[in-house]
Amino acid sequence: MASRTQTPRNAPRAPAAARRGRGGRGGGGGLRSDRDGDLTMDIAVKGRGRIGKPTPPPSASRDLTSRISRGGARGGSILSGRARGAILRQAAASDISMKEARAPARQGGLTELKVTGWEKSKASSDADGGVSSLIKWMEKKASHKLGSRAKQVKIKKSHVEGSELVISVPAEDVGALVRISGYVWAGATVKIERVGAGTEEPGISTADLKATLKGVLERRYNADTKLLDLSALGQDADLQKQSIFEKKSTTQKFFPALMKVLEGAFDTPAEKDAAISSVSLANNELVDLTHVTTLSLTLPKLHNLDLSNNSLRKLSSLDNWRRRFFQLEHLVLSGNPIEQNDPEYPAEIMKWYPKLRLLNNIQVRTEEEVNSKATVTDLPFPVRTPLFQDQDGIAENFVRTFFAGFDSDRPALSGHYYDDQSDFSYAVNTQAPRDPAATGHTEKQEWDQYIKNSRNLKKIDHLPARTSRLFRGTQAISDSFASLPRTRHPDLATEARKWMIEAHIQPGVPDPSGNSPMGVDGFMIVVHGEYDELDSSGTQVTKKRSFDRTFIIGPGTGPSGVRVVNDMLTVRAYGGAQAFEPESVGEDAQQQNVAPADAVPQLPAGLTVEVAEQMVAELQKQTGMNVQFSKDCLEAAGWDFAKGMETFASVKGNLGPEAFA
Template identity: 70%
Template sequence: MAAHSQSPRNAPRGPAAKRRGGGRGDKDGDLMMDVAVKGRGRIGKSAASASSGRDLTSRVSRGDAKGGILSGTARSAILRQAASGDVSMRESRSAPRGGLVELQITGWKESKASSDKDGGVSSLIRWMEKKSSHRLGSRTRDVRIKKSRRDGNTVFIKVAPEDVGALVRMNGYGWAGTTVSIERVGESSQKAISSGAEDTKAMLRGVLERRYNFETKVLDLSGLGGDEELNKKNVFDQKSTTKKIFPALMRVLDLSFDSDVEKNEAITGVTLANNGLSELTDVTSLSLTLPKLQNLDLSNNNFEKLSALDIWRRRFYNLQHLVLSGNPIEQNEPEYPAEIVKWYPNLRMFNDVQVRTEEEVASKAKIELPFPIRSALFQDEGGIAENFVRTFFIGFDTDRAALAAHYYDEQSDFSFAINTQAPRDPAGSEQTEKQEWDHYIRNSRNLKKISQLPARQNRHFRGAKAVADAFNTLPKTKHPDLASEARKWMIEAHIQPAVPDPSGQSPGGVDGFMITVHGEFEELDVATGQGKKKRSFDRTFIVGPGGPTGVRVVNDMLTVRAYGGAQAFEPDQLEGWATDAQPSTNPVEAVAQLPAGLTLEMAEQMVVELQKQTGMTVQYSKDCLEQVRWDFQKGVEAFASVKANLPADAFVQQA
């Protein structure tokens, strides 16, 4: 989202990047992804990998615990801050300029480059510049070491102040067979005392950067239980901190980028191999942080049944390559691959075996709607509105606390109300029950019935924690799948000007979105997980820039009512919405006529934009673009040349 402008900018996504590489190390010590390390390490419980050789169930000595910044109760509190958003990982935009800063490098002398003419100093300098320039986050820049000199076993360098952070974070990196130490001159004896939270955020950022490969766009989170830096800080000593370490890493990752678009472009693959995972509860935040992941490695864990993976069944829509080899599920449920392939419509490779060709994926895309849009009233920019809807309702059904932390901040508002007078589905068989609204009535903010100011105020929730608490008072739910049950949804989005700018840089506000969603859900029985009551709902979001991930909910209003069916917003013809074998009745239905490189989603956006600029109906806008072979500018020119001769029914009639 950007500052308010005269017209919305519709920026369709480009083609997905191709997957590269896997899990071995290159000559620079970078991590690759195509080889999974054998072993069954559990995060914080058992040995992380064969190479670590470390028993993570053993406790460190009392002296070590005192020395670690994450010892005792303080450790848990600091990690909680990192996960909840109290810690900012963004580097300052206003770093002091002027004089150069001197750093010292030790530990390099025993490297494999020591036989070089200068002992390896030139190779060391080039490596440091390359690695620090390709660091994780939005503000990457070419780092240049201005001056260097050698004094015995120490190399001294001078760099610009804004490059210090990128170089110091490389402290402890492996280079040419040895480990180098990088720190400010005099820091070892005069290091300033910093807060535990700042130490923790720097440590977590360092873990992510060490494990990120800039060239392959892979984040290697395998064998976390054997990570030397994490164990040095004793994060696996207590169950409470062990559970928080992954959400904290995801929180730091979010804060390293200015937008979701940059983050999704920077990281296309993640490996969680060798973490001893038997379920996804502790790592579920990965699907909220990187929803557009293309490559995922879950090999060599402890997944025994397909149900252990169900939480990610409707996530990772863009997933192309999945690895699950080395899990007990291979013996327990040998037929599970067929079901996995159904879960992910864009999956090409599973366990390094091709399951779909590019042609099959492309053919499937032609006959499926990319998003259940019921009308032309869906304005988007860079897929922000679409990605929000895809992510939100999955998160609401599976992990509401993580969802609240992901999209809501201290200025976000939420309220809900029940409408007991709404008409019920005439074809339905559900009967009215006594006290069927008990879970909602206490906090329902129906302004037609709640007239007292204190009561109204008490039913208005502001801030991420208050919103999460309010979410938890509502029954557990399951919404229909957006892809396979599209007819049960009605979704619209509009550019919303003058959304408050949390940075304060645009006093008049910025462009955001108003997203309205109408649909249904089932209330689930907590004990059995089965549906027990079906409801209809209406939900309106105002979203804008800001928050932990670059997109925040400014306002969220939910109305829950008795189940009323979906007849009101079904299209005139239902073919194509439910099955793959039938053609789409989308406004851009003639998919076969689209030029090469133009996706259905891009064509939809072109129709919407032409309709907005000309006032023509959807059908006339589509016909106009077809006649000029989907050249938008030529479409505008063609409209201008024939506008005077168009019939009245070519234009949207104003009420």
């Protein structure tokens, strides 16, 4: 893949902190307040544990949220509510499709809006009745600040008709202005609506909904601390006005839609990662990560994450983010039942996040320990493989992200890596040899969910049938993914021997920008492995399968900067992982006149024999030395891979041919 310049990030090393607006609780009759002092944001609410009365915060105040959001509204839920309100129909994989509002009046390419309520303001005594001040205020409040380019809203024309102020604005600014309807200006509640809207409540247009979501993000983003504060979303006044959380269908699709709007605010993933290093999801009554899992796809390089004061009861509630967020340095889980239910969870969390320094504001690793850990974990994969070519970690990050996303959120995955020119197909190989050691009984019709769209070209020679089984475009691929059974792949870190992964530089990959007619460098990634096939609930294993999957990836214009050009999957009966296993360490050592790995003396604490073997293999690959000299070089460097490379560089001129394979 063509080399890219990465935008440097000065991510904070300390826990995230940010200012939040302060406001009275339970009063104001729907009025809202901002930091300029001219709005009142609190609303009167009812109910407990829903979109209603805030849940009192726990007494613990040492977590990250206590500094991020002290004084703000707490409680609320993004996972429950009563049915009534607007419906989000699409989120992660495509634009949000909503019922279109009544067509507004247009004049000279501009859209007319009417503003009422302003005439009762404290500025009514001004010479123009406060119109000029009101216009400046509306432009300021409706302008966008989050993203690669700031968007300044401008009101092009205005005139007064009785008690109404009629303004004309470009169509793309309508949603931003309608979003601030209900705000208080100079003591008066200002209402903004389309001309000709009548008394009927209009449907929510796509532009309005996107403007609402972007407004939520902008109000909750602090550029100084690089914090995106998504805590207590159930109490957000703008979201309550749209009744987002009052129906299960809208609740489920809200967060993917929010992440899609966030991605669209930035030109490149590098800009997005540089702008946001901390996220708070505190006080949202999360029982698991099902509805917020897309955060790990949108912001994979977070440094600080706050999940405090939710309802996470056990470690499995966090499985969707296991081995994600590889740059995570501070995690807050205080105020969750997991603290009482599983006192040993911190040890497992540390395995998930190799760079974690702070857990619940308590130091769990020193800087030296993190650097030492990075020496080992920065190797591509702890998997024996003939060749793994990579550049800037692109191939490695793709593999780590793809299979985790395929297991947890396929619609978001298809929108993340595939575009309208991407191809996907799969084939069933029912004649592949089975695991000779297998004793389980093979059920009849075990390929029911696969065979209909299987594109086995050895069996299908009719052109229309072959063509119909090739899926092209984001939506077609997403639909095809949805037709396949739910899966759970082995963990890449803890079950590495169940995988075989190769990556090769692939020239001539189509350039979506059109700047390189002859194509650019990408990667061909070949993966062999296995997975558990799950039932519809995603909890019970029904079968075990083996698979082979080949990807061609190249540069993309989507949120990840990477796109899948072609994806071919072959599914077969489980055949075991014997082919991936290296020969006996003892036999291999005898052939190379090397002591077995089990006899490696004085391995540093925390360095396993398996990882030591991988370090030897990686040094062999990068230097060309044989096993014996690679092992000796690492021993002399204290099993520090970087120092081992330096040692090789300093002595390679004196090494004879016997040192090389």
